[in-house]
Amino acid sequence: MENPSDDVILTTPTTAATFTITDIRVEGLQRIAAGTVFNYLPVEVNDSVTNSVTADCIRTLYATGFFDDVKVKRDGNVLVIQVRERPAIAHIDIVGNQTIKTEDLKKGLKEIGLAEGRVFNRLLLDQIEQELRRQYFAAGKYGVTVQSTISPLERNRVGVRIEVTEGLTTRLKQINIIGNQAFDDETLLKQFKLGASKWSSFYTKNDQYAKEKLSGDLETLRSFYLDRGYIDFQITSTQVTISPDKKDIYVTVAVNEGDVFHISDIRLVGDPSVPAEHLFPLVHLRRGDVFSRKITTDSAERISALLGEQGYAFANVNSVPDIDRQKKQVVVSFFVDPGKRTYVHRINMKGNTRTRDEVLRREMRQMETAWFSSDLLRRSRERLQRLGYFDDVTIETPSVPEAADMVDINIGVKEKPSGNLLAGVGYSQSQGILFNTSITQNNFLGTGKRVTFAFNTSDSNQLYRFAYTNPYYTVDGISRGFDLSYRTTDFDQYIGADYATDVGVAELNFSLPVSDISRAGLAIRYQFTHFFAGDDSDLAQEFVTTHGEDFNDFFLVASYTKDSRDSATFPNKGGLQRLSGEFTVPGSDLQYYRLNYRSQHYIPLTRRFTFSLRTDIGYGDGYGDTEQMPFFENFYAGGPNSVRGWKANTLGPREATGEYDPVGGNFKLGGSFELFAPPPVGGDFEKTLRLGAFFDFGNVWWTKDADLIRGTGFDLGDLRYSTGISIAWLSPVGALALSFAYPINAEDEDKTQMFQFSFGQNF
Incomplete structure (x- = not known):
C-alpha cells in the first residue's frame, strides 16, 4: 500500500496532522537572515505541531511587517516556512518641492515609517500623501497636489518617487468676529497674531493660516475677555472657508461676551504657615x-513663590472664584496648602568630568541642611550658567526615601571646552589688517582660574599680553588677577596724527562681589609710556618740550560692573553697566585721571524684536603739575563702535596747525537707540545673524582753551547724529559687523563714511 504524500499544508483542518518537529526550514528568503525568522517563530525543534501552532506562526511572521505572504508546510517531520519578502526601499526621490526642504519632508516621512533601507508597505502610500499635504497645509499651501510612483528594482527593491505641485500660497484674506458688543473689531483683532496680508507680512507671516496659530489666537481672545471681567465669555463657533481657487482663506469667529463681574471679597483659605x-x-x-x-493667577503664583522661598517646596495654591451670577459678583478664594517645610539633604554634582566639585559648589546659593528655597536654587543655576564652562545645567530635586520633609538636589552639567586657541587674520576699516593669536583657558586645570596669552597686530596697534585671574582668591568670592602687556600705537595710522606711543603695563587687580550680578573692582597699575613726537605735529612737539618723552606712572583703578544680560552675544533682555575711574597717584610723572560710564540695556518688545539703549560718557583732566590729561590718552568718537557714518576716531577738536589732524577730547558723550531682530529666513541664522535699525549720536570735546587746538569748549550743538541699518553675523570663519549709516548733520571738515564693516573681531 502506498503511503500518502508527506508534503502537506498545515493551515487547513482537513490536511492537518499532529507531529513532532525534527527540523525547521525557511524558504524564499532574499535579504532577511534565517536567524531573524527563527527569533520570531513561536515553535522550536522537538515541539508538537497542531493547527493552533501553525496559525500562531503565520500571524507572528505577518506581524513583523517583513513579508507579503507566509505559508506553513510539512515535509516529513520537517516544518517548512515559505515566505515572500516585501521589497526594500532603495531610494526616495521628492521633486517639485520649493517651500519645504527635501530633508524636512523626508524627516516627516520617516516618522510614519517610510525611509530608505526600510521595508516598503503599500498601505503607507495614502499616509505618505496625507502627511505631505499636512506639512504643506501648515505652510499655507492649500492648493498642493501630491502623486506617488513606485518603481520595481532588482534584488526585490523599489524606488519611491513623489511629485509635488505646490501651487500658490493661500493667504488669510479676512477675519470676522461676530457677537461682540463691548469691544470693536479693531481692538479684538489686535489680539490676533493672524491677520490679513499687509506690507510686513513677508516678515511676520501673519497671513499664513495654520490651525495651531488660530487656536493660539482664540485662547488669547478668551484671555482678553477673562482679564476684563467677562467670566462667562464663550467662543460659540469658528468657521474657516477657502475660496474656490484656493488662494484666499476667510475666518469667522462667533462669540458670546456675557456680563462683567466684579470682585466682592478676597479670602485666604487653608493653613498658609x-x-x-x-x-x-x-x-x-x-x-x-x-x-x-x-491678576488672579499671578497673585497665586506670587504666593506659591514666597512659600517656596520659605522652604515649602511642594506648596499648592489654587485660586477658586465663587460666582454669583445674579449679582454679577465673584468671591476670589486662595486655597493655600503649604505642605511640610522641606530641607535639603545633599547636593550632588554629576557630569563635571574636568571641573572640580568645589568650582560648582562655590556658586551655589542653596546650602545643604538649610531650608529648600526655589529662589536660591534659581540663582544657583544662573550663576553656574554664567561661568561659561557648561553647555547645559539641569537641576533635579528628588525626595529622600523615608524622609518626606527632605530632598536631594542633583546638579547635572554638560561640560564644553573651556579653552580657546585662536589664530587668524581679520580686517577693520579703522585698524587695517589684523593678525591675532591668543590662548585662553577659562577653567585652567578644572580650577575655574583664567589664563590668557595674546598677540595681536594691525597697521595701527601691536599688543602682547599675559593675564591671570583667580575668581575665588578668597572663599567669599574676592578675585585676584595679574595683567602684563605691551602695546605700541601709531596714531598716524590710527587717526592720521603724527605721533606714536609705546606702553608697558603691569597690573594687580581685585574684585569683590556686591550681588549675584554686580562686582566692585580695585586695581594697582604701573605704566611706562614712551612718547614719539612727529615733526609735523606742533602739539606733540610742545608736549615733549613741557613734559619729556618717557613717563613712569602709578594708577589706582576703581570700577563697578553690573551684568544682567541673558546672553553675552545677542542679548534680548537685561543690561551691562560699567563705571570706572583711574587716577595717577601723586609722584607719578604725569598726574591725571579718567572717568568713564558705559551702559547698554536691552528691552524685549516682542518675541522677535528687541530695543537697545546705549550710553557712553567719559571725562578726564589733569591735576598738580599736569594742567590737563595727556592728549594721547584722550577719548575719541566716530566709527563702528561710536557714531556710525563718520570715519573712526575723526570727530571732535583738531590741531590748529599742519593738516588739522583730529586729537580727540577730554570729554565724551555718546549713545545709540537701536531696534534688533533676527532675519525672517529662520533656521540657524536666527542664532548667528542679527539685523538692526539705529539712531546714533555723540562727539568729544576739548573743554579747556588751548592755542594749538581748534574747536575748544563744550557745546551740545556739536553733537553729531546718524541713522541707518546694521548687520551682525557670527560667521563660521569669524565675526562680521556691517553698517550703512546716513550722517544727518555732517560739517564740511567731517570725514564721513556711510558704509563700514569689520571682520575677525568681537563685537
Whole structure:
C-alpha cells in the first residue's frame, strides 16, 4: 500500500496532522537572515505541531511587517516556512518641492515609517500623501497636489518617487468676529497674531493660516475677555472657508461676551504657615475691581513663590472664584496648602568630568541642611550658567526615601571646552589688517582660574599680553588677577596724527562681589609710556618740550560692573553697566585721571524684536603739575563702535596747525537707540545673524582753551547724529559687523563714511 504524500499544508483542518518537529526550514528568503525568522517563530525543534501552532506562526511572521505572504508546510517531520519578502526601499526621490526642504519632508516621512533601507508597505502610500499635504497645509499651501510612483528594482527593491505641485500660497484674506458688543473689531483683532496680508507680512507671516496659530489666537481672545471681567465669555463657533481657487482663506469667529463681574471679597483659605499679612500684599486684587483671571493667577503664583522661598517646596495654591451670577459678583478664594517645610539633604554634582566639585559648589546659593528655597536654587543655576564652562545645567530635586520633609538636589552639567586657541587674520576699516593669536583657558586645570596669552597686530596697534585671574582668591568670592602687556600705537595710522606711543603695563587687580550680578573692582597699575613726537605735529612737539618723552606712572583703578544680560552675544533682555575711574597717584610723572560710564540695556518688545539703549560718557583732566590729561590718552568718537557714518576716531577738536589732524577730547558723550531682530529666513541664522535699525549720536570735546587746538569748549550743538541699518553675523570663519549709516548733520571738515564693516573681531 502506498503511503500518502508527506508534503502537506498545515493551515487547513482537513490536511492537518499532529507531529513532532525534527527540523525547521525557511524558504524564499532574499535579504532577511534565517536567524531573524527563527527569533520570531513561536515553535522550536522537538515541539508538537497542531493547527493552533501553525496559525500562531503565520500571524507572528505577518506581524513583523517583513513579508507579503507566509505559508506553513510539512515535509516529513520537517516544518517548512515559505515566505515572500516585501521589497526594500532603495531610494526616495521628492521633486517639485520649493517651500519645504527635501530633508524636512523626508524627516516627516520617516516618522510614519517610510525611509530608505526600510521595508516598503503599500498601505503607507495614502499616509505618505496625507502627511505631505499636512506639512504643506501648515505652510499655507492649500492648493498642493501630491502623486506617488513606485518603481520595481532588482534584488526585490523599489524606488519611491513623489511629485509635488505646490501651487500658490493661500493667504488669510479676512477675519470676522461676530457677537461682540463691548469691544470693536479693531481692538479684538489686535489680539490676533493672524491677520490679513499687509506690507510686513513677508516678515511676520501673519497671513499664513495654520490651525495651531488660530487656536493660539482664540485662547488669547478668551484671555482678553477673562482679564476684563467677562467670566462667562464663550467662543460659540469658528468657521474657516477657502475660496474656490484656493488662494484666499476667510475666518469667522462667533462669540458670546456675557456680563462683567466684579470682585466682592478676597479670602485666604487653608493653613498658609506664613502670616497672612505677608501674603495679602502679594494679591493684587481689590474689592470692587473688575475680575481679572491674569491678576488672579499671578497673585497665586506670587504666593506659591514666597512659600517656596520659605522652604515649602511642594506648596499648592489654587485660586477658586465663587460666582454669583445674579449679582454679577465673584468671591476670589486662595486655597493655600503649604505642605511640610522641606530641607535639603545633599547636593550632588554629576557630569563635571574636568571641573572640580568645589568650582560648582562655590556658586551655589542653596546650602545643604538649610531650608529648600526655589529662589536660591534659581540663582544657583544662573550663576553656574554664567561661568561659561557648561553647555547645559539641569537641576533635579528628588525626595529622600523615608524622609518626606527632605530632598536631594542633583546638579547635572554638560561640560564644553573651556579653552580657546585662536589664530587668524581679520580686517577693520579703522585698524587695517589684523593678525591675532591668543590662548585662553577659562577653567585652567578644572580650577575655574583664567589664563590668557595674546598677540595681536594691525597697521595701527601691536599688543602682547599675559593675564591671570583667580575668581575665588578668597572663599567669599574676592578675585585676584595679574595683567602684563605691551602695546605700541601709531596714531598716524590710527587717526592720521603724527605721533606714536609705546606702553608697558603691569597690573594687580581685585574684585569683590556686591550681588549675584554686580562686582566692585580695585586695581594697582604701573605704566611706562614712551612718547614719539612727529615733526609735523606742533602739539606733540610742545608736549615733549613741557613734559619729556618717557613717563613712569602709578594708577589706582576703581570700577563697578553690573551684568544682567541673558546672553553675552545677542542679548534680548537685561543690561551691562560699567563705571570706572583711574587716577595717577601723586609722584607719578604725569598726574591725571579718567572717568568713564558705559551702559547698554536691552528691552524685549516682542518675541522677535528687541530695543537697545546705549550710553557712553567719559571725562578726564589733569591735576598738580599736569594742567590737563595727556592728549594721547584722550577719548575719541566716530566709527563702528561710536557714531556710525563718520570715519573712526575723526570727530571732535583738531590741531590748529599742519593738516588739522583730529586729537580727540577730554570729554565724551555718546549713545545709540537701536531696534534688533533676527532675519525672517529662520533656521540657524536666527542664532548667528542679527539685523538692526539705529539712531546714533555723540562727539568729544576739548573743554579747556588751548592755542594749538581748534574747536575748544563744550557745546551740545556739536553733537553729531546718524541713522541707518546694521548687520551682525557670527560667521563660521569669524565675526562680521556691517553698517550703512546716513550722517544727518555732517560739517564740511567731517570725514564721513556711510558704509563700514569689520571682520575677525568681537563685537
